[in-house]
Amino acid sequence: MNRVLIASVLALLLIPGTMVYGQETPPVPPEGFDRVADVPHGAIQLVTYPSKTVGVDRRAVVYTPPGYSKEQKYPVLYLLHGIGGTEWEWVHGGHPEIILDNLIAEKKAVPMVVVMPNGRAMKDDRVGGNPFTRERIEAFATFERDLLDDLIPYIEKNFSVLTDKDNRAIAGLSMGGGQTLNFGFGHLDTFAWIGSFSAAPNSKKPEELVPDPEAVKKNVKLIWISCGDNDNLIHISKRTYEYLKENDVPCQFFATPGGRHDFREWKANLYNFAQLIFK
Ligand code: FER
Numbered sequence: 126m127n128r129v130l131i132a133s134v135l136a137l138l139l140i141p142g143t144m145v146y147g148q149e150t151p152p153v154p155p156e157g158f159d160r161v162a163d164v165p166h167g168a169i170q171l172v173t174y175p176s177k178t179v180g181v182d183r184r185a186v187v188y189t190p191p192g193y194s195k196e197q198k199y200p201v202l203y204l205l206h207g208i209g210g211t212e213w214e215w216v217h218g219g220h221p222e223i224i225l226d227n228l229i230a231e232k233k234a235v236p237m238v239v240v241m242p243n244g245r246a247m248k249d250d251r252v253g254g255n256p257f258t259r260e261r262i263e264a265f266a267t268f269e270r271d272l273l274d275d276l277i278p279y280i281e282k283n284f285s286v287l288t289d290k291d292n293r294a295i296a297g298l299s300m301g302g303g304q305t306l307n308f309g310f311g312h313l314d315t316f317a318w319i320g321s322f323s324a325a326p327n328s329k330k331p332e333e334l335v336p337d338p339e340a341v342k343k344n345v346k347l348i349w350i351s352c353g354d355n356d357n358l359i360h361i362s363k364r365t366y367e368y369l370k371e372n373d374v375p376c377q378f379f380a381t382p383g384g385r386h387d388f389r390e391w392k393a394n395l396y397n398f399a400q401l402i403f404k
Pocket residue numbers: 206207208209262298299300301325326327
């Protein structure tokens with residue numbers, strides 16, 4: 126009897142997609158998950174949108190899934206880069222288009238649009254020189270308004286997408302992981318799926334981030350927080366997870382064994398997160 130009980134509890138903990146607490150090992154992507162395969166391919170395009178927030182036209186890279194058609198409406202993942210990146214960082218470093226094409230072909234992820242903006246909301250948002258200047262750090266916070274007031278409306282006007290919160294996800298790496306936590310928990314009416322990969326210290330303190338745990342429980346469908354256990358930013362993810370746990374907010378938390386602050390970690394995160402959203 127005891128054994129049956131233990132086995133059921135273990136099985137429950139190991140079912141992917143189940144809302145659980147705890148520090149498990151994240152599923153390791155299979156060989157070839159990030160290699161171009163003989164499957165239908167989506168497309169990558171660069172778009173320009175007018176930003177009232179910054180006062181200039183800004184750029185974002187958009188992935189549309191294989192067979193993208195105006196006859197259908199798709200959910201949207203907003204995928205954010207790190208402190209040294211631009212709108213191209215994910216595509217150059219992580220090839221989300223390959224990961225998504227493969228997952229969609231296997232029916233492990235639903236066809237979705239992925240929007241990769243430049244999260245440094247300032248007139249000159251290029252990189253070079255010191256990425257840590259006060260102006261640049263502030264621009265990562267300013268992006269909250271650019272995303273909500275300028276980019277999301279542009280995407281919803283120009284692409285065939287679903288526009289309710291249950292069909293909008295936000296995820297990001299490092300500085301973008303911090304933005305994901307801040308903007309995701311800050312706008313429970315806008316995003317129902319939150320994926321924070323190796324979140325940086327721009328993340329708000331947990332009490333400030335989640336002042337109303339009950340509202341999060343009611344509105345958010347998935348919180349995924351992951352960080353390499355060798356990453357010196359692990360304390361940020363941990364403190365967030367611990368606070369959520371203390372407040373009974375379901376969260377998938379992973380400290381990747383040996384994981385580091387690079388695209389090996391973030392590609393695996395995207396591979397796992399993309400399979401859980403919009404379901
Ligand atoms: C910090 C350390 C790292 C920080 C940001 C980062 C704002 C971001 C790293 C990244 O995006 O890769 O102290 O402060």
